[in-house]
Amino acid sequence: MRKKIILGIFFIIFFFSFLFFFYVTTDEKKLIEKKTKIELVEKENIEISEEQIESSNIIEDVSYSAKDIKGNEYFLKANEGIIDQNESNYIFLKSVKANIKLKNYKFIEISSDFGKYNINNYDTIFSKNVIITYLDNKITGDYLDFSLDKNLMIISKGVILENDTSSLKADVIEMNVETKNIKIFMYEEDKKVNIRSLN
Numbered sequence: 001m002r003k004k005i006i007l008g009i010f011f012i013i014f015f016f017s018f019l020f021f022f023y024v025t026t027d028e029k030k031l032i033e034k035k036t037k038i039e040l041v042e043k044e045n046i047e048i049s050e051e052q053i054e055s056s057n058i059i060e061d062v063s064y065s066a067k068d069i070k071g072n073e074y075f076l077k078a079n080e081g082i083i084d085q086n087e088s089n090y091i092f093l094k095s096v097k098a099n100i101k102l103k104n105y106k107f108i109e110i111s112s113d114f115g116k117y118n119i120n121n122y123d124t125i126f127s128k129n130v131i132i133t134y135l136d137n138k139i140t141g142d143y144l145d146f147s148l149d150k151n152l153m154i155i156s157k158g159v160i161l162e163n164d165t166s167s168l169k170a171d172v173i174e175m176n177v178e179t180k181n182i183k184i185f186m187y188e189e190d191k192k193v194n195i196r197s198l199n
Contacts, residue, residue, distance in 0.1 A: 111131045122149075139159065144156075
């Protein structure tokens with residue numbers, strides 16, 4: 001009889017220990033699963049918010065216009081603009097087209113694959129496949145630094161100026177858009193500007 005009682009007590013202890021162990025293990029599994037789900041949701045939320053932040057910096061069909069005190073106007077359009085994360089007053093542009101409308105003068109048109117625009121002072125850097133047209137002149141190059149304040153365009157890297165009568169190759173063409181004065185030069189003094197007559 002005593003053995004049966006001891007055996008019964010042992011069985012009850014074993015049964016409750018098993019239940020306790022099963023309950024704790026299941027609870028821990030649920031807790032781990034819940035924690036994992038929370039971590040996954042948090043991770044997804046972080047990824048989504050990062051995507052939203054990145055995509056919020058992209059602007060499609062960008063256009064800007066500016067006018068100086070002399071009445072000269074500057075229009076700029078691009079297929080896409082990306083705000084610089086480090087300096088918010090700069091916008092990187094793709095497929096850029098610009099018009100400079102000077103008082104008592106025809107348009108100067110500019111196009112390029114890329115650009116960098118300063119929204120504070122309207123200075124613009126055009127790069128890759130830069131094309132400038134005014135009157136019957138066409139200037140091509142890979143880099144153009146334009147300042148509306150200074151009325152200055154500096155075209156460099158593989159510069160070619162063409163019109164109906166001649167073609168010219170140089171390292172740099174500097175043009176005052178208001179006075180139309182042009183300076184053409186090479187970086188190295190021993191090299192000369194290449195001019196070819198088309199007639």
